[in-house]
Structures are given as structure tokens and as C-alpha cells.
Amino acid sequence: MAESLNLATVYVSDAQYNRNIFFDTSPQAVRLYLLYNHWIMQMLVYVFIITNLALALLEDPAVVPVPIWATSTIEIICLSAFTARLVHYAKVIPKEKFWKDPKNICFIFIVTLSFIDLTIYGALKAAGYFGVRWSRVLRPLLLVNVTEGRQLRRAFRSIRNALPQISYVFFLFMFSVLVFSLIALKLFGKRGLLTIDGSSYFTDYFEIVFDLYVLMTTANSPDIMMPAYNYSIFFTIFFILYIVVNTYTFMSFFLAVVYNNYKKYLKEEVRQLVKARRFKMCRAFSVLQEAWGEGGELMVSQAKWNLLVKLVKPNISIAHRELLWSVLDDQKKGHIGKLAFVQSCDLLSIQVITVRSQAHPLLNCFPFVYNSAASRFIHHMVRHRMFVYVYDAIILINAVFIGLDEENPVVSNAEWGFLALYMLEIILKLYATDPRLFFARHQFWNWFDTIIVVSALLGTIINSALKHAGGYTSRQILDIVFIFRVLRLVRLVDSIKRFRAIINTLIKIGPTILTFGQLILVVYYIFAMVGMELFKGKIQYFEPNSTRPGQEYCGNPLLKGTTFAKLNYCKNNFNNVVSSFIVLLELTVVNQWHVLTSGFTAVTHVSARIFFVLFHIVVVIIIINIFIAFILEAFLVEY
Template sequence: MDNHIESYKPSQSTKSNDSNLLNDGATRIVRSRTVSFVKNENGGEMVTIDLVNQPEAEERTGQTVMNDSDIYLAATYIIDAVETRNYQFNTDPGSLRNYHLYNNRFMQYVLYFFVFVILMLAIFEEPAVNGLSMPYWSTHVLELACLAYFVFRMRHHRSFTPRRIWWTDAKNIILVVAISVMCVDMILMTVLVETGVIEKPFRWSRMLRPLFLVNFPEMREIRRSFRNIRHSLNEILTVLILLFLILFLFALLGRELFSDDDLKEVLSSEPYFAHYIENIWELYILVTTANSPDVMMPAYDWNSFYIVFFVIFVLLCNYIFMSIFLAVIYKNYRKHLKNEVQTSVFLKRRKLAKAWDILKVTVDSKFVLTWERWRAVMKFVIPKHSDMQVHLLWKVLDNDDNGSVAKWEFLRIVDLLSVKLSTINQSMPFFQKYMATCYNSTLSEFICKYVKHRYFRFFFDFVIMINAFLIIVKVDEAEWYFLGIFMFEILIKMYVYGFYKYFKSAWNVFDFVIITVAFVISAIEEVVQQTSKDFTEPTLDFLLVLRVLRILRVIGGIERYQVIISTISNIGPSILTFGGVLFVIFYVFAVIGMGIFRRRITFYGYLPDNAYTDPTQLYCGTGIANFTKSEFYNHHYCSNNFNDITKAFVVLFELMVVNQWHVIADGFVLVTHKAARIYFLSFHIVMVVIIVNIFIAFILEVFMVEYSLSKSKYEGAIEKKIDELGLGVDLTEENQDKKSKPVKLDKLGLVSNAEGENSTASDKRPKDPGIRFRIGKKSRNVQLSLQAMFEGELDEENIGPEGLEDNDDLDVDENEPIAYTLNNAV
């Protein structure tokens, strides 16, 4: 659903349609304001807008004429609430026009493109990916183009934002500083290269590029995640400090216990637990379990009683302290997540309250919203919805059917508009329409009945499982038979349902692509014997394995798994948001890693498999003979280096997995200095200890919400109203499991009402228009689910603290977490 309004003034066709829709007798609900131009004494021009006959809210009635600019402004507030936008903007016509242009989808996609380009430039800059290096001036040109668009975007944002607000927004200040620093850095690099001072300087300012992925207003989901992390850091750092105090204590205790026994490290002649700083490092690795039981073996071999030291340490730090650490993270993150979500609720309600003040009229001494005004504003809010859909949504809000909506009902409009409502055209299949005699024959009816039966699906599910088994045991002779069976399934479904309905299913599209490509490649392989085996066989095998993914349909048909699969799919977008958080942190650490460790280690092969002719290639290019004795070299880790950004990302991913992370760290310590451990320790603390645990806390929270709330309240209300109006899709026909039932007719004359006639329900049964509605399949917005969880704790008309204008303005300690139950989640 595209909720964007392209421009301030509607097109001529839109004006014509609105005029036909909104004319009711001799009275128009909407009319344009008159604008006059006058010159002041200094010769300048001034625009004045005629506000005559614009009564106060108390004086407005259902017959009061309403300005199109007022409707447009009210629609803007509603769209902002639906899109969870928190922009502050001037409401004059010029600013409002710029505001909607700023939120144009195309403009946003261009921004995403330039953010992607500036981040990907690291692939082509020094140190570049092998074979992709570009001259420094060419990357500078591309970077300047990106920065130019960012400046344009910021200037555009400034055009509709009050000056004081724009310059006090930390996001804008950060962007201005980042752009300035990067421009200065490019100038300095150009001077250094052209004067020959440095041949290939390293640009540290690339660390600032992820700021563009966070601080533009469009990136609010990623920014919200970072804001919650920032707010949670105080308590997290307190616990982290306590953890290191325990490490310091046990490191000192270990030195006093083991240093006098003249023990040696495993595979080393270094004294065991004799150096205090080394002890802290080894014990921190033990907290991650990566060096267990290696670190304890020298002491255990010397004296079995020493195992008590390590058992106490592991139980205290790994099982007790780290569990408490996760609990503290979850508690604080949930508290700040609640603050964040409730602030979003407050801001959403303020937007809707502004729209309400514009739209409300007085009926029987009460402020209400009438059907005519609802219809007028919805033409701007959801322009792609049909009149029937607009009327259906109104019937859900106006549940008591009194022709008006109160404020508390209007404030729920976001939940209503967030439900995806699909229009289903009950058209005839292609073959039924153009080959009616054949399609309606007795044999054809029998085929259609069988294909629509659930046992048809069960049969092919069984065939898929047999095919999967034969692929596992490598019985290739039967593949042509299975390809033929699956091609037959595709063709018979197209015949029964028609091309439109067949390709409406994503699974059918998947089947069609996989089976068709596999069939074509198999045919080519049979006909052209000279076809390269290296290409056709691996490709065909890959497609055959992909075909087995249809087993997921079998799993999806089991009720116990449907809720879990649905929950995972619903939280998918939020998982991608955290993927953006991970990318930002990876990018910053990758740039730092390349600056410190580039070309320190390079993979040239390993002796004796590779006979080196260039002495600089010895020992993975380190020039250190003892490097071959390290675990890093013996585990063949030399491909794990920081010689370009792609390899740096791989190394960081391996560090995030934790296993053997200390071996990777020790490899780079050997070629630099022990101070390099600070880099790896910092990454582990930031990514593994903090970010991953916060990610787990978030998944726990949203999974509980999604698992408990299988359907939103308004999804159920809309489905109920669709059924009452007789406009629902016959689910038995859609599921193809049972014999189809006659399609219900429109009981309340909704079609006539949508065409501009009396909006009161009618008992007449008009001709079936062939259009039905159902709740569309769409990943639920997790933000809305979280709002549903926390909004129940707020009064219906609570709009938050005075002066609250943005999420950053709410005191992070204002709301204490409340125990989650299904009652306060609804």
C-alpha cells in the first residue's frame, strides 16, 4: 500500500473524480481556498489566504464546507502516523509541498542508492579487492556525487523544517560534520598523492560512512536500534566492569597458585600463568570457552587439585555471571524498548489528534467524524483503494452503525490502515473463458474437482518426498520421470485455475521456474552431448536440490509449525534491521582493521605444497620464521586477513562466531604487537557481549508478542465485517481442499454506497460485482505489534509529556518495565 501523496495540488483527473465523489446535492464537502496577492509598502509581494467562513470546531457541522488544503493537511498527519514518521514541518503550502516531495518513494530510493554506493566504494579503494582497484580520483568523483546528493537531501529537509529545530537536531549536526571531514580528507589525500609524499595513503575517514546509514530520517529503524543500545549501555557497562574485576582477581590468584611450580604453556616454552596481563587475557578467553580445556591442562597435569580453581571460575563467570549479564541486558533493553515504543505511540496520537482537530464536526453537542469527511480524507490517504474498500474500513470503525466516529475510535485508525486488505477478482479461468465447451465437459469437471481436492496436493507432497530420498541416495536414473510428473502438475494446475490465479501463488512461481529451468538444462544435456559437464551437471544438481525445498510446503501444512513459521516470517523485517546494525559495526571495525593489519599477512600457500620462489612470500608474507610454529599458520588461517574489506568482513564474522577467535587474534599479535589484542577484545565486547545479547533480548520480546498475538484485533474486526457484508472470499475454494461453495452476495448494498449513493445500509441484494476481500498475507510490522503490547498500559487519550516532539526527547528512566502478559499485550 502506497500511502504517499505525490504533490500538493491534485491532478486534473483527480480533481474531477473528487468532484464527482464529493458532490452531494448542491452542497460540496470540499472547496478550494481563495488566494490573493497584494503589494506592501516596500514593493514586495505578500500572499494572503481567505479564511472566511472557516468556523471554529464547536461551530462546524456535518454540512460545513471544508477546504481541500485542510483535508490535505489532515491526510498528511494520518499518513505520518501510519508510516511512523516523526518529522516536524511547517504547514504553509510551500513547505507542505516540499515535505511530500521529500517523502516521495523515488527520492528515498535514490538516497538508498547513494548510501549503498558510498559504502561499496571501499571495495575499489586502497586496499582494494584483488583486480578491482580504481584510481583514487575516480573514487573521489563518485564519493563527491554521493555527498552532493546528501547535501541536496539535507537542504531539502531544511526547506520545510523550522530553522531552530533543524539546527538543534543532533542527526543533522552529525551529517554536516561527517560530510565536512570527508571533504577535507579527500583534499588532503589529493595533495599528498600529487606531491608524491605518499603513494597510496589510507583514508581513515571511511569509518564515518556508516553514519549515513543511521542519521538520515529515512533510516529511523536502524537509528531506533542504536538509540535503544545507547540507552542500555549504562547498566551494561556497570556489569561489564564487575566482570573484569573478577577477571583481575582470578588472574592474580592464578599467578600466586601456579607461577612457583615452574610450569610451561602447552606447545610453548613460556612460563605458565607467570605474567599478570597474560593471565587476564587467557581467563577472558576462557569466559568465551574458546580455550577450554587447553588453558587448564598444565595445572591439572601437575596437580589434580588445581582443577578446583578453574571449576569455580567457569561456574562463577560462565554460568552465573554471564546469565546475570544477559538478564541485566534484557531488563534494561526491554525498559528502553518500552520507552521507545510508547514514545512512538504518543507521537502517533499527536499526529492523529491534529488530524482530528481539522476533521471533527459537532453533532448533538459531541465532536465526531462523519462519513463524508472520512471519504474525502481517505481519497488522499489511500488513493489506490477502491470506494468499496474505503467504505469497508469505515464500517469497521463505525461498528455501531450510527453514521459517525468518536475520537477514541479515530485514534485507532493506524491499526486499521496497517492491515493489508486484498481485493480478489472472482474472474473465470482462462480455459473456461475461451474454451468453455471443453472446460465444462464431464471429464474436465472431474479433473477440476480432483485437482482442487486436498488429496491431489497430498499425492504430490508424497512424490516430492520420494524424489528427495532418491536424490539423497544418488539414484539419478529416475530424474526424467520426476521432471515429467512435476511438469504435468504445473500444466494441469494452469488448466484448472487459469494463468492469473496460478501465478498469484509464490510457491507456484517457484515451482514453475525451478522445474522449467531444470527441464530445459536436462534437455540441452541430452541433445548436445558436447555440453560442458562442468557446467550442466552441477547446475542441474543444484536445481534438483532446490526443488526439494518444496518439502517446506509439507511442513507448513502442519498446524504446530504454522504459528512458528508465521512468527519467524513476521519478525523477519526486524531481524534485517538488526542486520543493518551489525553491518555498521562490521564496517567500522573493518576499516580500522585494514588500517592496522593490511598486508601484514597474505595467503601464498603453505609449505611444502607450495615451493616459494619469492622470499617475501615465505611464512604467509610475514617474514617471521617462527610464524610457522603458530596455531594460526598450522590451522591454515592465512586467508583470514585484512587486505581488503571483503576479507576483513570474513575475519570479523569468524570472530563473532567466537570459536578459535583467540587463535586469529594471536596470529595478528605475532606480526604486530600485543597491543593488537585491544582491537580484538574491543570487537568481542561490542559485538558478542553487547550487541548479540541485545539481539537475543529483542528476539525474545518480539517472538513472545508474535507467538501470542497470532492475529491483530483489527484483522479480526475486518474479517468479521467482511463476512457480515457478504464480501468474503470462499476460503474452501482458495485452499483447494474441499468442494467450493457458492460465493456470498453483497448483503448491505456496499457497491451502491461506494458509488456515491446513500451510505445507509440497504437490504437490497445487487448484482454480484465479482469482487471479494480478504486479509492479505503480509509480514506484520513488529513495531505495530510492540505498540499493541505497550499501548494497553496507556490511557486512550494520553499523548505523553508536554514538549515531546521526537523519540530522543523522552526521559529514558521515565517508564519502568511492566511484567508482560497477554492481557496487557492486547
């Protein structure tokens, strides 16, 4: 009995969390499987993955340099944990299933290669040779191939599916760039025009191709056009045509192709998920079913169902469980059929906000005071619309005060007043509403308000204590207090209905954006690892007061007089993983990416452009479009 209940629980919770694992159904395997899916185990996996990824902060080129033995030890621990997790998984599912699953093969591959690389690197370093930690580019792929990375795998699958269509459009686009470049070469090449820095204009075919690729991204507009425009106004036709065709039409085409595929694929995925969920619920039913009545109909009794629900959702209240049962067993038979049982999966997923009509704690303690006329007046006041308006007005006035100079004593004293008013608001609300309702899980804005106000209050108190104690003001504490103060203004958004709707949409698409964040992390990490190997130490940043020479050309004479150095981009380098990520973000934003590229090609070789163009294709053309497709679809569904 306990075993069949365990099995049914596993099926139901797999259906709930859309897990798609064909585990062994032997009692022992089921117990192992339950352990495998325990939240602590899952959290541990992510802790190890994040630790493993974070090693890049300590490894050469490091943010915080640490001896190799330390990073190696941490990495070995992480890799061992991954191995243990995989062995656990192998014990849960049948052998033939295990070896057929590409994600397991990938996982083994990554872990093995990491061990090999680590050994080789350690040996090379011990012998004093040069070594490259090439397996670091594989690390983020663990995020994809881990059992829990379902959403991320789906995102990658959707990219893979869109890839053929994207590549057709991309080749046509590249063909167009090549043809336009040929025209540009012949139109401008022989006219002896000069660019703003005095170099010859449009005379080398491959330079033109790159320049026009950059123009497609708009990053060198209108500068690239100016010499031709200054020569003759008719030449602008060439550039206008180019921008209309390549920037607007092709770029919209890319979005359209991605969106089209995403939509098509999403529908198919949802269909598959629903099918798999139903299948699992049927399996759970067949485990728990009993013949009932004269017809021998297969049913599940309320008692069994209750036990199941208690195991699947331990935190569910009895009232909630009873409610669900009454929905399923609408004829009050005491047992349900297959159809109703399958439905119970969706019912269990619904978030029910249980409004307990309990009395306010103060009413229990001081019934006489709480029911007095004065108390009733407070209740009435807090619930009145004017209360909201008054506080909106206070926030607006506060906004003006925030804009003023905080060293003015009037302003800094007013801050205490505002804090008192906000605390009063929270206290009044807590007086009028049951605190358990006020701080219910879905009450986003109440939590937001309280945290912001209390944090600001604490910060202000600490700051003024420090000031009185030693006349010392911490800039950091002031900054943090200040940010809390400004965040209070965000509350205004909640007062305007239309804004609230937009914010709710944003909150709802949050989980999707999280998946997207992981996707971006994987791609950034890979490019950062490659970028660091290619460009580390080539461009240096010196503090403004540094006495070391070469500050004006980022410590590399090859950058003398370049736009990169002139714009003071020295800190945009690949000298550690954090600055690499910042450079990649700047490249994602696209603006000035050709200047960044020019800096790195100047200190290495012109072929370094490949790295940057590849990044542009992968991140801007593919991933950002996927992101927009994400948001478009989420918006169309939610808004």
C-alpha cells in the first residue's frame, strides 16, 4: 500500500512539475527517485553549478587571484558532486533509458573533459609550461544538461529549430551585403575620398563588407556616409537603400522568422506537455484504482486521494483539500473515476488564495477598545479612497524633497517626518487589516512597502548614529538609504490602474525572463572564456592618478591615437570575467561595438573581428530576437 502510494505520488508530482523522467518503478528506485527530486538535492546541484561557474572569478585571469591548488580543489569537489548526482540518476532510471538520453551523454562528456583538462593544466603549470583551461567553455553547458534545466533546454531547442530558417535569411542578407559592398567599392573607391581620420574611404573590399555590416547594426551611422554625402548628395541614395533593405527589412525578417518559429514550436511543446501530464496521471490512477460497485468500475476512493494529496502537497490546508475533492466528486459518491482523477492535477496547480475570515488579533485581545467608535473611525479612514490620495500626495512631495540637497538641515529633518508618515501608514493598515492577510504571500505591494520603509528607517538611524558618534558619514550607507528612499516612489505606480496592469504583466512573465537570463548567462560565459584567452592583458586600465606611463593609450602603444583610447574605453577589457561580462553587455547593446572591436583588433589582429561579428550574430540577431518573441507572445497572452 505504502509503496503504491509512493509510486502514485511520484507520478502526480512529475505531472505537476512537468518532469519527464522514465524512472524504474521498483519500490527501491521510487524511494531513490523521491530523494533525487527532493528540493535540497536540487538546490545543492545548483549551488555546485554556480560555484563551478564562479570559479572563473578566482582563476587566472582572476578578479581575486588564488593559488591553483585552491581552485582545482573546489573544481574537483564540484565535479565529484556532479558525478554523484549522475550516478544517483543512473540508479533511478533503467540502464537503456540512461544511455539513450543525449543530456546524460553530454553531462558525462563535460565532466570527463573537465577532469582531463584540469589534470593536463595542473601538470603543465607544475612543469612551468603555458596552458589553457579550454574546458571552461563547457561549464555553462552543465546548466543546460542538468535534469532540472528543462526550460533552458526548451529555449535551446527552439533556437535550434529556428536555425535553418534564420540561416536562409542570413545568407540572403549576407549576399545583399556583398553586392552592396561591390557597388560601394566601384562607386566610391576611385574618387580619392577620405574619412574623418584621413584614411582612404571604401577602397578595400573586405573593409567595406565589415563597414557595411556595422552599418546594418546602425552603429557607424551616419559617420560612414558623411564622406560620400559631402562629395555628392546623390550618393546618399546608396546608403538610404542599404539601410532600408538591410537594417529595416532584413532585421524585421529575422524577428519575424524567430517569432514565427517560436510560436509554432511553443504550441507543439504545450501540446506535448499536456499529453505527458495526462499520461502520468493515468499511470497514477492505475496504481491506486480499485474495482467499485456492481459494474466493477475502476475508481479511486477519497481516503486514498487524501493520502496522495498530503504526500504531493504537504502544505495544503484541509479546507482547501476538501474544496478540491468536492469539485472532483460533484455527485458525492466518495470515489472518483479516471477522468476526474486526471483533472485533479490541474486543480492542484491552481493557487488558491485562502482568505481566512478570522478576527483581527487585537479584537481577541482588547475587544472593547477595538470596537470603540474611535477605532471604527480609524478603520473607516484607512479604507477611504482619500487615504490613498493623501499618501500619493505625500509621496509626490517626498519626491521633490529627494531632489533637493540632502545636506540642507530642513531636507534631512523632513526625511524623519516622511519616514514617520510611512511607518504610520503601515501601522494604520496593520490595525485595520489582519496582519496575516496584510502579509499574505500574494500581497506584493505590502511586502514591498514594508521592506522599503523599514530598511530606509534602519539605514537612516544607523547613519545618524554614526554621524553623532564620530562625525563620520559613510557614503555607502547613504547611497543605500538613498536608493530605498527613491524606491518608495515606485509605489505611485500601484495607485494607477493602467500601470498596475502593465506591472502585473511584467511580474507574470518573470519566470520566462528568468529562463532567458540563464540562456544569456550560458552564451555570455562561453564568449567570456574565449575572449579572456584571446585578449587578456592586452588592454590595461590605470587609475586616473596612476604614475605608470601609457594611461592615455590603455598601456598598449598599438592603441595610440585610436578612437578606442580617445573615448577612454580602457576599462572595457577581457582582463577578468566581470569586465568581460560588461564588455559583452556593451556589445549586446550594439552602440559603439565597432569601436570596441577596433580596439581589440588593434592590439591583436584584424581577424579578431570574427569573434565580435559572431557574438553579434548569436546574441543580437538570434537571442535578442528570441527575447522579443518571448515578450511579444507573453504579452499577447497576458495583457
